Amino acid sequence: MSRSKAMLRTSIFTILLTLLFLLLQGAHAGEKNLLVGIEDPPKTMDPRFSTDATGMRISHHLLFSTLVQHGQDLQIIPNLAKSWKTPDNKTYIFHLHDQVRFHDGRPLTAEDVKFTFEHLKNPQTKSPFAGTYKVIKSIRVIDPYSIEFKLEKTVASFLTSIIMPIVPKHVIEAGGPFHNQLIGSGPFIFDDQSPNEIILKKNPDYFMGAPSLDRITFKIIKDDNTRFLKMRKGELDLVINAIPLNKVDDFKKSPLKKRYTVMEDAGLSYNYISFNMKKPELQDIKLRKAIAYGINVEEIIKYRLEGHAVPSYSLLSPVNWFSEKNVTRYDYQPETASRLMDEAGLPKTGSNSKQPRITLELKTSNNAEVIGIARIIQAQLAKIGIRIEIKSYEWGTFYGDIKSGNFQLTTMRWVGVTEPDFYFNIFNSGQFPPAGRNRGLYKNEQIDRLTEEGRNILDADRRKTIYAKIQKIVADDLPYISLWHTSNISIVHKRVSGYQQHPMGGYLSFRNIDINP
Amino acid sequence: MISYIIRRLLLLVFVLFGVVTLVFFLIHFIPGDPVDIMLGDYALPADKQELRSVMGLDRPLLIQYKDYVSGVLTGDLGTSIHSKRTVLEEILERLPASAELMVGAMTIALLIAFPFGILAALKPYGLLDSASMFASFLGVAMPNFWLGPLLIIFFSIKLDWLPINERGGLENLILPSITLGTAMAAMLSRMIRSSLLEVLGEEYIRNARAKGLAERKVILKHALRNALIPVITIIGLQIGVLLSGAIITEAIFDWPGLGSLLLEGIYNRNYPLVQGCILVIATIYVVVNLITDITYAWVDPRVRLS
Numbered sequence: 001m002s003r004s005k006a007m008l009r010t011s012i013f014t015i016l017l018t019l020l021f022l023l024l025q026g027a028h029a030g031e032k033n034l035l036v037g038i039e040d041p042p043k044t045m046d047p048r049f050s051t052d053a054t055g056m057r058i059s060h061h062l063l064f065s066t067l068v069q070h071g072q073d074l075q076i077i078p079n080l081a082k083s084w085k086t087p088d089n090k091t092y093i094f095h096l097h098d099q100v101r102f103h104d105g106r107p108l109t110a111e112d113v114k115f116t117f118e119h120l121k122n123p124q125t126k127s128p129f130a131g132t133y134k135v136i137k138s139i140r141v142i143d144p145y146s147i148e149f150k151l152e153k154t155v156a157s158f159l160t161s162i163i164m165p166i167v168p169k170h171v172i173e174a175g176g177p178f179h180n181q182l183i184g185s186g187p188f189i190f191d192d193q194s195p196n197e198i199i200l201k202k203n204p205d206y207f208m209g210a211p212s213l214d215r216i217t218f219k220i221i222k223d224d225n226t227r228f229l230k231m232r233k234g235e236l237d238l239v240i241n242a243i244p245l246n247k248v249d250d251f252k253k254s255p256l257k258k259r260y261t262v263m264e265d266a267g268l269s270y271n272y273i274s275f276n277m278k279k280p281e282l283q284d285i286k287l288r289k290a291i292a293y294g295i296n297v298e299e300i301i302k303y304r305l306e307g308h309a310v311p312s313y314s315l316l317s318p319v320n321w322f323s324e325k326n327v328t329r330y331d332y333q334p335e336t337a338s339r340l341m342d343e344a345g346l347p348k349t350g351s352n353s354k355q356p357r358i359t360l361e362l363k364t365s366n367n368a369e370v371i372g373i374a375r376i377i378q379a380q381l382a383k384i385g386i387r388i389e390i391k392s393y394e395w396g397t398f399y400g401d402i403k404s405g406n407f408q409l410t411t412m413r414w415v416g417v418t419e420p421d422f423y424f425n426i427f428n429s430g431q432f433p434p435a436g437r438n439r440g441l442y443k444n445e446q447i448d449r450l451t452e453e454g455r456n457i458l459d460a461d462r463r464k465t466i467y468a469k470i471q472k473i474v475a476d477d478l479p480y481i482s483l484w485h486t487s488n489i490s491i492v493h494k495r496v497s498g499y500q501q502h503p504m505g506g507y508l509s510f511r512n513i514d515i516n517p
Numbered sequence: 518m519i520s521y522i523i524r525r526l527l528l529l530v531f532v533l534f535g536v537v538t539l540v541f542f543l544i545h546f547i548p549g550d551p552v553d554i555m556l557g558d559y560a561l562p563a564d565k566q567e568l569r570s571v572m573g574l575d576r577p578l579l580i581q582y583k584d585y586v587s588g589v590l591t592g593d594l595g596t597s598i599h600s601k602r603t604v605l606e607e608i609l610e611r612l613p614a615s616a617e618l619m620v621g622a623m624t625i626a627l628l629i630a631f632p633f634g635i636l637a638a639l640k641p642y643g644l645l646d647s648a649s650m651f652a653s654f655l656g657v658a659m660p661n662f663w664l665g666p667l668l669i670i671f672f673s674i675k676l677d678w679l680p681i682n683e684r685g686g687l688e689n690l691i692l693p694s695i696t697l698g699t700a701m702a703a704m705l706s707r708m709i710r711s712s713l714l715e716v717l718g719e720e721y722i723r724n725a726r727a728k729g730l731a732e733r734k735v736i737l738k739h740a741l742r743n744a745l746i747p748v749i750t751i752i753g754l755q756i757g758v759l760l761s762g763a764i765i766t767e768a769i770f771d772w773p774g775l776g777s778l779l780l781e782g783i784y785n786r787n788y789p790l791v792q793g794c795i796l797v798i799a800t801i802y803v804v805v806n807l808i809t810d811i812t813y814a815w816v817d818p819r820v821r822l823s
Contacts, residue, residue, distance in 0.1 A: 043555075043785065044601065046601070049599070051555050126568070128555055130568075131567060195773030196771050196773050222768045223768050223770075225666050226669065226682050226771065229669055229670065229681055233674060235681065395548075435562055
């Protein structure tokens with residue numbers, strides 16, 4: 001008797017629970033909510049302070065609008081500015097769309113643009129971007145939808161550096177906290193945030209047309225494995241570059257293949273080995289070439305990166321419009337490497353081929369993955385008689401050494417390089433540490449001249465010719481050995497349409513996404 | 518009793534002052550600073566220096582320390598570097614989740630530990646005792662980062678009974694509580710067993726039996742109550758651990774607790790946040806310890822607090 005009573009109670013409880021569940025489900029039925037899995041919460045989404053990738057993507061691509069944007073080949077494309085012209089090298093005039101409104105209904109005009117950049121430049125704002133905009137001499141509002149920037153000097157990368165969300169003057173000047181309002185003019189409106197979730201809702205008045213999605217929910221899932229399991233179970237629609245590499249292929253195979261699409265393209269991150277060019281033993285180009293020929297990048301990609309990378313031949317990713325394909329390549333050739341070692345005056349000693357011909361020190365951070373890769377390089381170079389000693393340090397110490405040029409060889413990576421002017425920062429001899437980032441102390445007069453020239457010319461085609469030359473010289477001169485570009489990998493549920501993977505891994509295409517039942 | 522509590526609370530002030538001082542200097546001595554992490558490798562050193570001075574990070578450490586301490590004294594734990602929210606706001610947002618997980622894990626641990634511990638003590642070296650001994654070794658030996666995903670794969674993916682992660686209803690609490698509570702259950706059940714065994718050998722137990730009390734009453738009322746003292750100590754200490762040290766479990770289940778907040782803070786060198794978190798955690802430890810001591814007096818009338 002009591003047993004059947006208990007059973008009855010259990011079943012009523014279960015039914016009630018199920019009903020409650022259905023009720024909760026029903027509340028959002030028919031709503032198009034995109035569930036995006038991300039690794040870390042944005043440190044802040046206030047664009048004036050945001051410097052981390054997630055925070056910048058959400059603010060730059062979804063909540064706010066920027067004057068211009070990076071297109072699919074990383075060229076500059078219009079956004080808030082329908083068009084722009086440069087009457088001279090130091091003057092930019094932008095013409096804005098005239099139907100843009102902030103999320104609170106107020107129109108976005110040239111005054112807001114002027115305010116944004118002056119506000120960021122102001123030391124009182126404490127923005128990390130203050131330094132970037134020092135080059136702006138003056139900003140003049142021509143009419144409500146036209147604005148003129150005058151610069152202190154010619155800066156070819158200026159259009160890239162003003163990719164910055166326009167903030168509402170009236171809200172910020174009114175004072176009070178902005179981080180929980182985030183009133184922008186982008187396709188989505190900030191709705192709610194908790195430690196595990198960020199919810200945006202659609203902006204029906206978006207100037208480029210209302211998005212199809214009603215809502216975007218970012219789910220913050222820190223654990224790699226949990227994120228993978230959640231995606232697998234169908235609780236996420238989209239994960240960009242956040243599924244462990246050894247799990248990616250699961251989505252290309254049955255049974256998951258039916259439900260998911262895997263998009264994979266070469267990304268922007270650039271892994272390289274840097275030489276310290278001040279060390280006498282590394283000044284011989286033959287030795288540097290021997291090392292380049294002695295490293296089997298394909299092998300590292302296949303076994304260590306599960307095939308999710310492409311060999312790199314230049315700092316600029318192959319998807320970059322400025323990328324020069326016709327440069328010297330150093331595909332794995334151990335015999336050539338060995339011959340170059342002989343020519344460099346480092347012959348095999350005696351009959352014992354195990355005897356190292358030279359010993360070099362490779363400095364790395366203590367990241368397990370980096371050390372694993374360093375060990376493969378160590379084994380590969382041992383075959384051509386180069387003994388590599390791996391020295392790994394905690395990041396702070398390592399970074400301190402690299403910043404001050406205290407290393408022989410090091411392996412690092414640059415992430416998200418789009419603007420070729422970056423060559424100036426890493427290879428111009430005026431950029432030696434501690435002030436600059438030419439940490440390998442590379443000096444080549446031709447490169448000095450070309451990197452200087454490239455930043456003073458605005459014409460895109462002429463710049464392309466200059467950077468093609470730079471890429472060729474660097475590939476011949478080898479201050480860096482190019483290793484690989486890690487791929488961008490998006491895993492998309494089949495119910496999602498309209499998503500386009502961007503080389504920078506950003507959210508620009510979210511406004512075109514639709515969810516099909 | 519009251520004067521004892523007042524004295525303990527006064528002591529608390531000194532302990533917390535020590536903690537604040539220690540943490541402040543330790544975190545500032547770790548290489549790397551918030552500006553490096555905020556601006557990344559692309560920023561120019563001059564810009565970094567400028568931001569450092571705007572944020573006041575280039576001032577002498579002792580001046581920064583003085584400012585921090587006077588802030589704490591007036592109840593101002595500072596502002597989180599990245600989010601610009603107050604540290605207190607960020608901590609209070611996480612505390613309920615930590616408390617919830619702590620209660621869940623503790624419930625699981627007690628539910629497992631008491632029956633197993635008592636049964637094992639009643640028939641020492643019997644089959645049940647060996648079985649529970651084995652189970653507790655297993656419980657202690659299974660690391661959270663292994664047990665957690667395993668539970669998810671079994672209960673959420675294969676059986677599809679429970680949600681994978683996140684805080685939510687009661688069903689969300691089950692897996693993280695098991696993950697976190699297992700090791701503690703194992704430890705507690707061993708503790709209860711040995712403590713109870715010791716008490717069962719005492720003369721007053723024989724007396725209780727001799728006067729004809731039911732065995733159940735002898736065990737639960739006379740023996741168990743006296744065996745509880747060391748157990749309470751452990752539970753008290755564990756409450757502090759569970760509240761702040763559930764970092765791995767929190768990460769696996771995306772539990773928005775204090776542990777993961779602290780870890781994020783350390784990772785980003787968010788000095789005010791780390792200092793605030795540790796201050797709160799230390800306070801919890803000390804207060805829980807005080808409560809434990811008071812509980813002794815209640816469980817064991819021989820203990821006098823003075």
